[in-house]
Amino acid sequence: MSIFDFFHKANNKKTTNIENKYEEISFNIKTEAIVDDSVDKIYSTKLDGLLIGEIILLDWCNHQLKSIAPPGYFAFTYGINYNNSIEKLFSKKLIRIGSPSESLSTLKAPELKEILRAHDLKISGKKIDLISRIQSNIEEDDYSDSIKESFVITNLGKSILDKYELLVWAHKNGSKDYVVTPASVLPYISSRKNFEKIALKISSDEFIKNIRLNNFPMAQVNLMYQSQLYKKMNDYPTALTNTLLGLLFEFIGSNNTNGHDHVYFFKNSIFVNNYKSELVDFQKRLNLTNDAILSEMSTVYDAYEKNLPAIKLFENKQEVLDALNVILNGTTENFKEITEFWFNRIPEKYKI
Incomplete structure (x- = not known):
């Protein structure tokens, strides 16, 4: 289901069920104590005798100098003791000390x-x-x-990484909002689906939750992550649509996370520099003119108009298009003038 499919059904007051294209796998798991009570308990899951963090560690330590200090996330995100886990990987014959030739890459x-x-x-x-x-x-x-001593994974270690490749992928390509993580992809560990599509499913579900909560800032984060996934899949038209919808959310200007009763704005709250570079990249890849970008934004606005909050910085589609036109053709100062005008007309009770 696309974003626009969701909006269309919402506008027609139909119950929206997200189509689950990715079978969630049930499997027997064992758990083990982790070193920090603040760590997500899912990371106590053991797969083939290894904690999730230890599978991530197995990938990290390949051709890594033995003397290098490990990243802090092994302790504070995955809850593992580095020294104990390295010893465990050795005892299971998943890693070994590399030869001088194998260690040249360090x-x-x-x-x-x-x-x-x-x-x-x-x-x-x-x-x-x-x-x-x-x-x-x-x-x-x-x-x-x-040559200094370095770790090298064994063939048995490689087979573990092949089996749990999705976990390592999610660690390296997860979302900044911690929605797509090794923990959240665990139910799909046996799925043969494209990793990007699994991540899109998880992120899209979170996006819809955020929209229903009027949490536009976090919904925007979801959209920009999804845009990057579509790029990796070479689906640049869909990535552009997501980026423009994210920009529309940026124009809303609200920093609320608790619904319409707690809306607030602060001056200069709109940040579009990253959008400018993104749009330029889309224009090059898709051979689009400025007018084509504006036309696409018009389509995005029409699809989402009924879901826009009552309290927002802009008042209508033309103001959105004018602001986008300034991003494409104008200067930072020109854009600042527009957003200051928008902000100044917002009732004082919504300003901070």
Whole structure:
């Protein structure tokens, strides 16, 4: 179901049920104590004897220097003790200490060139070329003193990462609002669906919840994350639609999170610099003129008009189009003049 499908049904007072295209898998799980009570309890789930955070750690530590301090999120997000978990990965034969040759990737290009220079070999090329040249022409013993110990995942470790690839993907590509996370994708762990589509399902459900709560700022965050997902799927037209709807939400200007009874605005609350660069990128990729962008915004406005809050900075579609036109063609100062005019006419009781 698209965003516009939801709005259309809402406008016609029909009950909206989100079509679940992604089967939620039921499976038997075990749990283990985590080190911080503030951590989401879902991260005590064990899969093949590993905590979710330990699967993320398994991916992180591949070709990672043994001496490097781990990121803090292993403790405060996933609730694992780094040293204990590393020992566990070793005991399960999921990681091992890499050979000097396998550890070359931990060196920076100047360090690799130094090894090559010491053996009168060419130092030109990309890092991958430098590594290959060392591996092909120099014995490990001749450069092992230059290498620090690093972790390497075993074939068994790779099989674990292949099995739980969705968790690692969600860790690396999750949403800033913490809606799409390894925890939220766990029910889909056995699904064969495209990862981006799973993330879209989760984020879209949250978007609809936020709309029903009149939480436009968070709904906007949902939209911009979804726009990035559509880009990864090379669906730039849909990404553009989401971006323009997000911009419309930005123009609303409200910072409320509790419904119409608690609406408030503060001066200079509209931030559009990121939208400017996004729209320029869409124009290049889709070969769109400014007029085409304005036309698309008009369509977006018409689709969502009945769902707009009564209290907002702009008064009608033309004001939205005028503001967008200034973003596309005008200056920052021009746009500031528009938003200050909008803000000044808002009743004082809504201003902070």
